Amino acid sequence: MSKELVTRAEDYSKWYNELVVKADLADHSAVRGCMVIKPYGYGIWENMQKHLDKMFKDTGHVNAYFPLLIPKSFFSKEASHVEGFAKECAVVTHYRLKNDEKGGIIVDEDAKLEEELIIRPTSETIIWNTYKSWIQSYRDLPLLVNQWANVVRWEMRTRLFLRTAEFLWQEGHTAHATAKEAVEETEKMLEVYANFTEEFLAIPVIRGVKTANERFAGALETYCIEALMQDGKALQCGTSHFLGQNFAKAFDVKFATKEGPLEYVWATSWGVSTRLMGALIMAHSDDNGLVLPPKIASTQVVIVPIYKGEEGLKKVSEVALDLVSKLKAKDISVKYDDRDNQRPGWKFAKYELKGIPVRVTLGERDLANGTIEVARRDNLSKETISVNGADNYIEILLNDIQNNLFNKALRRTSESTHVADSYDEFKKILSEKGGFVSAHWDGTTETEEKIKEETKATIRCIPLNNKSEEGKCIYSGKPSKQRVLFALAY
Amino acid sequence: MSKELVTRAEDYSKWYNELVVKADLADHSAVRGCMVIKPYGYGIWENMQKHLDKMFKDTGHVNAYFPLLIPKSFFSKEASHVEGFAKECAVVTHYRLKNDEKGGIIVDEDAKLEEELIIRPTSETIIWNTYKSWIQSYRDLPLLVNQWANVVRWEMRTRLFLRTAEFLWQEGHTAHATAKEAVEETEKMLEVYANFTEEFLAIPVIRGVKTANERFAGALETYCIEALMQDGKALQCGTSHFLGQNFAKAFDVKFATKEGPLEYVWATSWGVSTRLMGALIMAHSDDNGLVLPPKIASTQVVIVPIYKGEEGLKKVSEVALDLVSKLKAKDISVKYDDRDNQRPGWKFAKYELKGIPVRVTLGERDLANGTIEVARRDNLSKETISVNGADNYIEILLNDIQNNLFNKALRRTSESTHVADSYDEFKKILSEKGGFVSAHWDGTTETEEKIKEETKATIRCIPLNNKSEEGKCIYSGKPSKQRVLFALAY
Numbered sequence: 001m002s003k004e005l006v007t008r009a010e011d012y013s014k015w016y017n018e019l020v021v022k023a024d025l026a027d028h029s030a031v032r033g034c035m036v037i038k039p040y041g042y043g044i045w046e047n048m049q050k051h052l053d054k055m056f057k058d059t060g061h062v063n064a065y066f067p068l069l070i071p072k073s074f075f076s077k078e079a080s081h082v083e084g085f086a087k088e089c090a091v092v093t094h095y096r097l098k099n100d101e102k103g104g105i106i107v108d109e110d111a112k113l114e115e116e117l118i119i120r121p122t123s124e125t126i127i128w129n130t131y132k133s134w135i136q137s138y139r140d141l142p143l144l145v146n147q148w149a150n151v152v153r154w155e156m157r158t159r160l161f162l163r164t165a166e167f168l169w170q171e172g173h174t175a176h177a178t179a180k181e182a183v184e185e186t187e188k189m190l191e192v193y194a195n196f197t198e199e200f201l202a203i204p205v206i207r208g209v210k211t212a213n214e215r216f217a218g219a220l221e222t223y224c225i226e227a228l229m230q231d232g233k234a235l236q237c238g239t240s241h242f243l244g245q246n247f248a249k250a251f252d253v254k255f256a257t258k259e260g261p262l263e264y265v266w267a268t269s270w271g272v273s274t275r276l277m278g279a280l281i282m283a284h285s286d287d288n289g290l291v292l293p294p295k296i297a298s299t300q301v302v303i304v305p306i307y308k309g310e311e312g313l314k315k316v317s318e319v320a321l322d323l324v325s326k327l328k329a330k331d332i333s334v335k336y337d338d339r340d341n342q343r344p345g346w347k348f349a350k351y352e353l354k355g356i357p358v359r360v361t362l363g364e365r366d367l368a369n370g371t372i373e374v375a376r377r378d379n380l381s382k383e384t385i386s387v388n389g390a391d392n393y394i395e396i397l398l399n400d401i402q403n404n405l406f407n408k409a410l411r412r413t414s415e416s417t418h419v420a421d422s423y424d425e426f427k428k429i430l431s432e433k434g435g436f437v438s439a440h441w442d443g444t445t446e447t448e449e450k451i452k453e454e455t456k457a458t459i460r461c462i463p464l465n466n467k468s469e470e471g472k473c474i475y476s477g478k479p480s481k482q483r484v485l486f487a488l489a490y
Numbered sequence: 491m492s493k494e495l496v497t498r499a500e501d502y503s504k505w506y507n508e509l510v511v512k513a514d515l516a517d518h519s520a521v522r523g524c525m526v527i528k529p530y531g532y533g534i535w536e537n538m539q540k541h542l543d544k545m546f547k548d549t550g551h552v553n554a555y556f557p558l559l560i561p562k563s564f565f566s567k568e569a570s571h572v573e574g575f576a577k578e579c580a581v582v583t584h585y586r587l588k589n590d591e592k593g594g595i596i597v598d599e600d601a602k603l604e605e606e607l608i609i610r611p612t613s614e615t616i617i618w619n620t621y622k623s624w625i626q627s628y629r630d631l632p633l634l635v636n637q638w639a640n641v642v643r644w645e646m647r648t649r650l651f652l653r654t655a656e657f658l659w660q661e662g663h664t665a666h667a668t669a670k671e672a673v674e675e676t677e678k679m680l681e682v683y684a685n686f687t688e689e690f691l692a693i694p695v696i697r698g699v700k701t702a703n704e705r706f707a708g709a710l711e712t713y714c715i716e717a718l719m720q721d722g723k724a725l726q727c728g729t730s731h732f733l734g735q736n737f738a739k740a741f742d743v744k745f746a747t748k749e750g751p752l753e754y755v756w757a758t759s760w761g762v763s764t765r766l767m768g769a770l771i772m773a774h775s776d777d778n779g780l781v782l783p784p785k786i787a788s789t790q791v792v793i794v795p796i797y798k799g800e801e802g803l804k805k806v807s808e809v810a811l812d813l814v815s816k817l818k819a820k821d822i823s824v825k826y827d828d829r830d831n832q833r834p835g836w837k838f839a840k841y842e843l844k845g846i847p848v849r850v851t852l853g854e855r856d857l858a859n860g861t862i863e864v865a866r867r868d869n870l871s872k873e874t875i876s877v878n879g880a881d882n883y884i885e886i887l888l889n890d891i892q893n894n895l896f897n898k899a900l901r902r903t904s905e906s907t908h909v910a911d912s913y914d915e916f917k918k919i920l921s922e923k924g925g926f927v928s929a930h931w932d933g934t935t936e937t938e939e940k941i942k943e944e945t946k947a948t949i950r951c952i953p954l955n956n957k958s959e960e961g962k963c964i965y966s967g968k969p970s971k972q973r974v975l976f977a978l979a980y
Contacts, residue, residue: 029620030564031607034557036620039635042554064532067524068558068609068640068656069580072587074520076595090559091584091597092609095644096577097562105566107581107606116597117521119558119582119609130519130526139831145529150558150640154585166558341629 005353007287012231016282020160023290023354025277033158033165040354041277043298045168048276049148051200051296052170055192061144061172066126068150069117074125077250081124084217088154090119090165119152124218124269127173128247135175135265137256142185143175161278162235162490169273175265177255179244182266183221186242189270190223193238201276202293202406203227203283204413205237206436206485208461213445216269220244226460226485228413229282232434234460234487237279240270278490284378284405290355291377293405294398301327301334301394302356304347306363313338319387320362323372326391332398352377357401358394362387378404419483423474426486430457436487440480442473451475457486495843497777502721506772510650513780513844515767523648523655530844531767533788535658538766539638541690541786542660545682551634551662556616558640559607564615568740571614574707578644580609580655609642614708614733614759617663618741625665625755627746632675633665651768652725652980659763665755667745669734672756673711676732679760680713683728691766692783692896693717693773694903695727696926696975698951703935706759710734716950716975718903719772722924724950724977727769730760768980774868774895780845781867783895784888791817791824791884792846794837796853803828809877810852813862816881822888842867847891848884852877868894909973913964916976920947926977930970932963941965947976 005022008015020026025041037045053063069092075082096111120126127145134140148170158164172189176182190207197203205225215222219241226234245264248254254262284291294300303323305316320336327334335356337347344361351359361373372390375382378401385393416435420426429437441447441459452458462484471480495512498505510516515531527535543553559582565572586601610616617635624630638660648654662679666672680697687693695715705712709731716724738744738754747753774781784790793813795806810826817824825846827837834851841849851863862880865872868891875883906925910916919927931937931949942948952974961970 027620027623029557030561030616031557031559034559036557037555039552039554043552045555046553062529062533063536064529065527065535065658067519067521067526068642069521069524071520072595072597075587082595087586087588089585089587090582090607091587092580093583093597094581095579097565097579097581097608098577105562105572107562107583117580118587126520130517133517152558168555 005287005289008230015287016278017160019281019285019290025281025290026160028160031165033155035160035164035166037168037274040298044280044292044296045274045277047296047298048196048200049170052192052196052272053148055196056146056170056172059144059188059192061146061174064145064147065149066123066130066147068120070120070123070126072116072118074129075118077125078218078246080246081218081250085121085153089121090152090154092117092119120149121151121153122269122271123147123149123151123171124173124243124247125251128251128253128267131173131175131265132251132253135253135255138177138258141175141177141255141265142181144172144185145174146170146172159278161274161281164274167274169271171269171271174268175248175253176268177257177263177266179266182244182268183242186221186223186240186268186270189268190225190238190240193240193270193272194225197225197227197237197276197279198406200293200295201280201283202295202402202409203237203279204406204410206461206463208463208466208485210239210461211445211448211459211484213448214459216241218243218246219269220246223464224461226487227279227283228416228435228487229279229490230412231282232416232488234436234489235275235279235282236460236489237276238270238272241268243267243269283409285355288380289353291405292355292357294357294402297355297357298333299335299356300332300398301358301360302347302351303334303336303360303362304344304351305336305338306344306361308364312364313340315367316362316364319367323360323362323387323390327394330391330395332391332395358397360390360394376401378408417485420474421471426457426474427455430455430486430488434488436460436485438483438485439474440469440471440482441484442476442478442480444476447473447475451486457488460485460487460489495777495779498720505777506768507650509771509775509780515771515780516650518650521655523645525650525654525656527658527764530788534770534782534786535764535767537786537788538686538690539660542682542686542762543638545686546636546660546662549634549678549682551636551664554635554637555639556613556620556637558610560610560613560616562606562608564619565608567615568708568736570736571708571740575611575643579611580642580644582607582609610639611641611643612759612761613637613639613641613661614663614737615741618737618743618757621663621665621755622741622743625743625745628667628748631665631667631745631755632671634662634675635664636660636662649768651764651771654764657764659761661759661761664758665738665743666758667747667753667756669756672734672758673732676711676713676730676758676760679758680715680728680730683730683760683762684715687715687717687727687766687769688896690783690785691770691773692785692892692899693727693769694896694900696951696953698953698956698975700729700951701935701938701949701974703938704949706731708733708736709759710736713954714951716977717769717773718906718925718977719769719980720902721772722906722978724926724979725765725769725772726950726979727766728760728762731758733757733759773899775845778870779843781895782845782847784847784892787845787847788823789825789846790822790888791848791850792837792841793824793826793850793852794834794841795826795828796834796851798854802854803830805857806852806854809857813850813852813877813880817884820881820885822881822885848887850880850884866891868898907975910964911961916947916964917945920945920976920978924978926950926975928973928975929964930959930961930972931974932966932968932970934966937963937965941976947978950975950977950979
């Protein structure tokens with residue numbers, strides 16, 4: 001472990017970048033913009049996958065796998081889709097290397113592909129090309145498929161987890177007989193994402209729809225969940241798209257209805273990615289390091305023994321290992337760190353940096369008193385409790401930490417959500433406080449883009465169940481029927 | 491469902507190709523050599539992943555994720571590695587597309603990469619380049635990391651699951667302080683693979699080491715497990731490599747020993763892939779379709795009701811759903827197929843084709859008798875049993891099917907393992923019977939390659955714990971100290 005982190009107040013952006021690396025979550029790689037997800041970070045991602053996958057399966061979805069490489073021509077088939085994705089693609093042009101005369105290796109120009117292949121930036125095209133042969137009749141619908149995969153989008157400015165050239169995600173791609181069913185699916189999956197993010201990541205989210213301008217390339221409607229980070233910037237945590245019949249038409253996917261005639265299929269797609277790792281880090285962590293909600297931490301409790309000599313360790317370990325087995329019986333993941341090549345102080349600092357929710361310290365003096373020391377990472381408080389019933393105590397404590405983190409983030413989000421009734425007020429809030437700004441907007445892309453140009457703020461979403469309210473656009477003064485949420489965003 | 495399969499006797503190769511597609515395991519895609527893994531096939535792969543991942547974690551390994559793309563220059567750093575992999579790589583040369591004048595899209599020549607990127611065919615190079623910054627001291631060792639990932643090897647002749655341009659796999663990459671520890675790890679992981687394949691896939695395997703000629707590019711020793719398919723051809727099911735210090739030297743990865751001086755790190759790598767799906771299909775299936783061992787089947791039991799009218803279905807369902815919940819309580823995966831838009835005969839044929847281990851039929855007549863009909867897929871036998879205690883009966887039956895499949899495959903493998911003491915005998919066995927041929931070999935690559943040229947047979951492995959036996963090479967007549975296993979192979 002190296003020196004301390006810069007504080008959030010000093011430099012929030014630097015604090016984040018340092019934390020990701022120092023807490024062993026991820027690392028930069030030798031390939032520009034591509035990250036290495038380290039075991040500690042990957043363990044958290046595996047937990048996210050496990051819970052999400054269960055939620056997908058509980059709502060009737062199955063997993064499948066589609067090719068990494070997509071023929072270039074597929075991207076031209078859905079007009080708005082190509083506009084949205086063609087500019088940031090990794091292109092495979094050759095399929096062989098060969099030795100050159102100097103003993104190095106070079107691309108073999110004889111092995112040029114007839115048609116270039118694109119590394120998937122998202123899989124609508126290859127999947128709908130496949131669905132053409134899977135869907136003939138209404139009996140084949142709905143088709144509820146998800147894929148866990150890596151994708152590549154060539155980003156110029158990258159940041160670990162938040163924006164990387166390659167990232168991991170899941171993409172659901174469903175096919176339905178009616179528009180109504182597809183919209184229901186889109187909304188259902190948004191709710192799955194919202195529940196997951198709130199329950200497991202302890203991050204409160206705003207559920208909403210994107211403006212036309214911010215829609216996914218090829219969608220009729222994009223639903224999203226948005227969360228506020230500690231610096232007052234918003235982060236889009238997940239999206240769910242109602243694609244209408246756009247991809248069915250582009251790839252000619254029709255089905256025979258119960259009544260007979262052929263109709264185009266209705267589609268949705270939805271995804272969350274390793275970006276959620278960025279949200280998790282920024283929502284809860286502090287100047288001492290990572291803070292993890294217990295439900296998503298890969299290790300929930302760490303026990304550090306304090307002892308002198310082998311005999312001392314033996315005595316302490318007896319009590320510690322008994323607690324370990326009691327915690328494991330409660331399905332609590334616990335690590336007993338009895339390594340003798342590092343001092344307790346080093347271990348405390350390390351687990352604090354890594355955000356382990358609960359740290360138990362057990363010394364020889366505790367043994368005599370029948371106690372242990374319990375430290376919680378979320379508020380850094382410590383207390384000495386009886387070792388009898390400590391497993392029950394810790395179980396309750398973990399729940400309390402989970403709830404506390406959610407409530408703290410909820411309070412912060414609520415305190416950082418402001419109302420602006422004039423453009424001056426709007427700009428003042430953005431520059432002085434940040435956060436969400438609820439303001440009237442005239443509904444035009446033109447106004448939206450001007451506000452973005454002038455303030456960098458974007459419309460994060462039109463909240464679902466937004467109340468209608470007559471008003472005037474803060475920018476154009478034109479009439480507006482509802483407020484939308486603006487923010488500076490990642 | 492379409493027409494029947496061709497039989498194994500008629501055309502084994504065609505039988506396999508048809509079965510993979512008709513049983514809904516995988517499909518060809520629009521991209522040459524890349525497959526789509528369909529939900530039913532992917533569910534089986536997910537089961538494989540689940541069990542293997544647990545075995546990896548139980549042996550102390552953690553998962554991580556490394557970049558898909560590898561700088562071309564990395565491949566030149568380990569001399570034998572580049573020879574083995576450079577000829578079959580997908581090469582990324584550009585990072586952008588643009589619109590052309592005719593409204594199509596073309597590669598943007600202004601977006602050419604300075605150094606080409608290779609889609610990983612395997613990850614030793616990018617991982618060892620990363621390990622350089624992870625490993626400083628003996629305290630950082632051993633490093634026991636696994637990755638679940640997709641890889642691309644540009645194959646000219648592809649077959650679903652057996653040989654595809656893109657495939658899914660796991661690759662373990664471990665780092666150790668001593669050669670001894672690394673060899674132990676290599677052997678331990680081979681044993682994990684062997685146990686997994688035998689216990690879950692019910693496929694008996696031969697554990698062995700490869701000849702120098704068949705070693706992984708960059709390894710000092712390659713261990714493998716080999717299995718015999720029903721057509722008498724061998725299939726390599728998994729490999730575990732002792733890499734010595736080759737990659738540590740190529741990427742300059744040294745560690746400070748306890749005593750102080752710097753030493754190069756010792757390495758292993760090991761992997762199994764979606765090729766195991768091919769092994770699973772070919773080891774057990776028959777002319778009626780897939781046969782799945784219960785421990786790897788995603789659905790172990792299917793219940794098909796036979797009834798007339800809604801009232802009939804209601805009565806039958808009551809009993810069926812009771813059985814469903816009892817089976818679920820035993821952690822048996824069961825599907826109750828009460829769809830009314832397909833006839834029972836259609837369902838029977840479908841589940842037979844898909845290899846569901848146990849099919850339960852429950853008709854109105856059974857209700858009166860308190861019985862159900864139980865059909866097992868492995869030997870196609872049926873019996874009528876009492877519905878009372880049916881859950882216990884089925885639990886035992888599933889175990890019995892698992893054991894029966896393993897024993898059947900073991901018997902077949904043993905009967906298809908022959909001994910040859912002359913080259914004529916060797917060739918006769920290969921052409922008339924196939925299977926493994928145990929024969930003396932003089933230990934030279936020259937002889938190995940001549941035999942391959944003349945017969946297409948390769949040395950599958952030198953079995954572990956091979957007994958030493960003086961003899962003469964069947965090809966050269968030179969002295970030999972042990973027999974090795976030859977076979978035609980996939």
